Amino acid sequence: MNLEHFKSSITELVNSKQTTSYKLQAICDFLKNEIDYYDWVGFYFKNGNKEELKLAEFAGEPTDHTIIPFGKGICGQVAVxxxxxxxxxxxxxxxxxxxxxxxxxxxxxxxxxxxENIGQIDIDSHSVDPFSKNDEILLEFVCNTVSEIL
Incomplete structure (x- = not known):
């Protein structure tokens, strides 16, 4: 994984003169298309004052999990x-x-x-154990970069 290439591309997407929603969707599409074991990429954000997450932009198959209570599932656990x-x-x-x-x-x-934890990026893979420390580094960069436009 060429971290510098991915970081540069994410920075370009975030710095584009587009809406925040467009930028988030572009990030999802980019990551899903460029990293072969990223089979679903999406953003969840805190749903107002509720103790739940709401699905925002994503790339991949549609999911029934558009609302996730805090504490439930992997996303809900990260919210806590x-x-x-x-x-x-x-x-x-x-x-x-x-x-x-x-x-x-x-x-x-x-x-x-x-x-304040206001949301998260969630990646699903159809492979067992594909994620490395570089994935964490890249996705932390994505989240830090995205936080600047929210």
């Missing part, structure tokens, strides 16, 4: 823990919300604005 969560094999997780039988692993990285 404020920590990255890498799941090499979703079958080994008790508190996992299945998005489809093809999903084998997941990585979720929180997005902070002024110290």
């Amino acid at each position: 823990s404020n920590q990255n969560f890498v799941v090499p094999d979703v079958a080994a997780q008790d508190n996992y919300i299945s998005c489809g039988w093809k999903v084998k692993s997941e990585i979720v990285i929180p997005i902070f604005v002024k110290g």
Whole structure:
């Protein structure tokens, strides 16, 4: 994985003269198309004052999980823990919300604005254990960059 290439491309997308929604969708599309084991890429954000996440822009198959309560599933756990969560094999997780039988692993990285966890990027893969430290570095960069436009 060429981190500098990906970081440069993400920076270009975020700095474009487009709406925030357009930029988030472009990031999802870019990551899904450029990294072969990123089979679903999406952003979830805190839903107003509710203790739940709401699906925003995404690339991949549609999901029924457009609202996720805090604490439920991997995304809901990240909303509470404020920590990255890498799941090499979703079958080994008790508190996992299945998005489809093809999903084998997941990585979720929180997005902070002024110290508050306001959302996250969620990546599903159809491969078991594909995520490395470079994926975490890249997705942390994405979240930090996105936080500047929210």
